[in-house]
Amino acid sequence: MSEIHTCPVRPAALFDEAALGELDRATWSTLHAVAPRPQPPYAPFFDDRHRPEDFLVAEARDEAGESYLAGYIRLVPPTPLACNTHVRQIQGLAVADRARGRGVARALLRAAFVAARGDGANRMTLRVLGHNAPARALYESEGFVVEGVLPGEFFLDGRYVDDVMMGRSLAP
Template identity: 85%
Template structure:
C-alpha cells in the first residue's frame, strides 16, 4: 500500500509553548494501548509541556487546511537518552503521534526523517527508540527507515490483560 503524498504546504518545525493545548488534544486523541504504557489521561488534563517535557524536545508537523491555516498533524519527541557526557552522541525518540485524519499520508515518516536530520545537526551519530512488540505498524515504519532491533525485553509491560515485549531499536546517523 503506497502512502498518499502530503500536501505541498506540510512542514515540520520545532514546537513552541503556544502548541501546548493542540499537542495535549492530539496526545489524548491518539492514546492507545498499541503504544501507550501509561493509563489513559483523565480530566482534569495536565499541560502537555512540563518540567520534563519542554517545547525544545518536540518537532511538530503542520498541514495547511482549506482556509490556508496551519493544522497540527503530528509530533515527535527527540531527546538525549541520559544526561551523561559519554552518551551525548545519541538521541532517543520518546514519542511519536499522528492525528487520525493525517494517517497514511507520510506524516510519521516525515517526522521520523526530520528527527534524524535534527539529531545529526545536533552532532549525534546514533538514534534509538523503544516500541511495544505488538505495534507492528510502528515497527515496520522504523525498519523501513533503517532502524534495527537491538534488544527485546520480553513481557516488560502488562497491558490489556497480556504481557507485551519492549523492543529496543536503533540506527546509525552516519552518512
C-alpha cells in the same frame, strides 16, 4: 481521504501546547502507550521534563485550507551522561488520525535525523511495543534494527507485551 499538500516540520513552541495536548489525548492507545489513558483535569503538555525544544511538530492543511498540527516527535538525549551525548532517543511520536497514511510520521522521523545530526549525534534509539506492527515496520523502513527485546515487559489489555529496543546510525 484527501492528501496533505504540505507537511512542513518545525520546532515546537509554547503556543503549540494546547494543540499538542489534544493530539496526545486523541491518539492515546494501548498499541503504543503504557501509561493509563489521560483523564481530566489534564496535566500540562509541557513541563520540566517535556520542554518545547524537545519536540518537532508537523503542520498540515485540511480540505478547507485550515492549518493544524498533524503530528509530533519528541527527541531527547537518553541520559544526562557526557559519555552518551552522541545518542538521541525518540520518546514519543504521534500522528493525528486525519493525517495518517500521508507520510507525516516519516517526515517527522527524517526531520529528527537532521536535527539530531545538527546537534552532533551519530546514533538514534527508540523503544516500541512488540505488538505495534505498523510502527515497527515504519522504523525498519527508516533504517532502525531491533537491538534488544524485553519479553512480556508490560501487561496491557489483558496480555503481556514485549518492549522492543531499536536503533540506527545517523551516519550519512
